Amino acid sequence: MRAKKNRVMLAMLALNSGLVVAFDELIDELWGETTLKNARNALHANVKRMRQSLGELGLDGPDRVHIRTVDNGYVLEAPEGSLDAYRFLRTAEKGASLVDERPHEAMDLLRESLSMWRGPALLDASDGPRCRAVALRLDEQRKTARENLIAAQLQAGEAGVVVAELKQLLAQYPERERFSEQLMIALYRCGRQSEAVDIFHRTRKWLDDELGLKPSRRLHHLYQAILMQDPSL
Numbered sequence: 001m002r003a004k005k006n007r008v009m010l011a012m013l014a015l016n017s018g019l020v021v022a023f024d025e026l027i028d029e030l031w032g033e034t035t036l037k038n039a040r041n042a043l044h045a046n047v048k049r050m051r052q053s054l055g056e057l058g059l060d061g062p063d064r065v066h067i068r069t070v071d072n073g074y075v076l077e078a079p080e081g082s083l084d085a086y087r088f089l090r091t092a093e094k095g096a097s098l099v100d101e102r103p104h105e106a107m108d109l110l111r112e113s114l115s116m117w118r119g120p121a122l123l124d125a126s127d128g129p130r131c132r133a134v135a136l137r138l139d140e141q142r143k144t145a146r147e148n149l150i151a152a153q154l155q156a157g158e159a160g161v162v163v164a165e166l167k168q169l170l171a172q173y174p175e176r177e178r179f180s181e182q183l184m185i186a187l188y189r190c191g192r193q194s195e196a197v198d199i200f201h202r203t204r205k206w207l208d209d210e211l212g213l214k215p216s217r218r219l220h221h222l223y224q225a226i227l228m229q230d231p232s233l
Helices: 002-014 023-031 039-056 084-097 103-114 129-155 159-172 177-189 193-211 217-227
Strands: 020-022 066-069 073-077
Touching: 002 023, 002 039, 002 073, 002 129, 020 023, 023 039, 023 073, 023 129, 039 066, 084 103, 084 129, 103 129, 129 159, 129 177, 159 177, 177 193, 177 217, 193 217
Parallel strands: none
Antiparallel strands: 020 073, 066 073
């Protein structure tokens, strides 16, 4: 239990690196509605143990990770690029910006960003509301990076390479219309127009049955373009 509280606290501080995380926020994240006689003392004790753990790992120190106490909370100070979540976001963002103009360079960067993942975001530290919200946001950005990687592959002429992966992703995330769009384009470019059309109808049915929604205008326009064999595809 103590180790888990250390992970939660470290996650809270790392996700707000350089910023003050108030005592009350940390107490709420660590203990929720549980009433403690002296929550502030309990918090200080956990921070002390966390500093000891960082020291034992050789991570604590002015030139590495430093947890500083301020008037109303704690601040984690860490070197630029030492936090994997921020490295992932920066690398993925840079890759996304190059998809259209330099797809091969974009593919390298997006693959590098995705290779940083080892499982769900904030595993064993996302029970509290704040960490849980950040974990959901990071997982969403991971899916977006996958979409951008596939977009770069399509831009680079690798339609046939991505079909199998897109089928798996669409089965896993049927609500993400961009995967449907990309699979339709990949199938069409592989000469499989009827399968591309079928993906549209399957997506439309899933959206209607599960969410009560219609396909987006963008997905519908792509469907029409495939029927018309639009040269822009």
